[in-house]
Amino acid sequence: MMTTTLFDDYAREAIATGIVLILLVVLRVITTKLVRRYARLSQTVERRTNLVIKYLHLLINIFLIIALTIIWGVDAKDIIIAVSSLATVVGVAMVAQWSILSNITSGIILFFSYPFKIGDTIQIHDKDFSIIAEIDDIGAFYISMITKEGELVIYPNSLVLQKGISIVKTEFLSSEFTD
Incomplete structure (x- = not known):
């Protein structure tokens, strides 16, 4: 054996x-x-x-x-x-909790597609809540932005991918905010 x-x-x-x-x-x-x-x-x-x-x-x-x-x-x-x-x-x-998964997935898409970065000023085209603001932070779940009035706006990543967004030129924004 x-x-x-x-x-x-x-x-x-x-x-x-x-x-x-x-x-x-x-x-x-x-x-x-x-x-x-x-x-x-x-x-x-x-x-x-x-x-x-x-x-x-x-x-x-x-x-x-x-x-x-x-x-x-x-x-x-x-x-x-x-x-x-x-x-x-x-x-x-x-x-x-589908929105959590949706926001994480959107955050990964935003990372690799990289349409904008921190410091860019964007306009979100939304008929109910149109906004022009500077991007302060981009996280896994949301983007935080600061408006010309100094308001902090938190916008979910999934909505960023669903809405039309324009990147606003800095010179254009400066003249618009000072008027």
């Missing part, structure tokens, strides 16, 4: 796990460098950059967990059942 060690029994899984963990580290480093380079070129605020990096790392970690469960022999059918059950629970919970 031949005795085997635990490592001999699971050598293939242990090696694959090591490769996946190395791949995780490499992917996280690469995505961080790429996002930071993009942010530097587009002059994006550090806090926004860190949020996007955090979201991408979360996505990479989810793929890691799925890969490890497959490597260690969890049946694909069981994974699908678990993921669909989790998605159902999260989906039901998010029905009441």
Whole structure:
């Protein structure tokens, strides 16, 4: 009778796990460098950059967990059942909170599409609440702006993507505000 060690029994899984963990580290480093380079070129605020990096790392970690469960022999059918059950629970919970997810998604879109930056003066074309203001901060959920009267206006990211927006020239704005 031949005795085997635990490592001999699971050598293939242990090696694959090591490769996946190395791949995780490499992917996280690469995505961080790429996002930071993009942010530097587009002059994006550090806090926004860190949020996007955090979201991408979360996505990479989810793929890691799925890969490890497959490597260690969890049946694909069981994974699908678990993921669909989790998605159902999260989906039901998010029905009441869909605006949060919408604003986070919009924040990521605004980060990569980069139509305006902090310090730009924009006009939001909304028949009920048209506004001209300077962008003070762009967060994961909202944009904060300051009007010529000094009012602080918080505008959700999802609405920014739904409304027409003009970037107002600084010279134009100065003459308009002084009149």
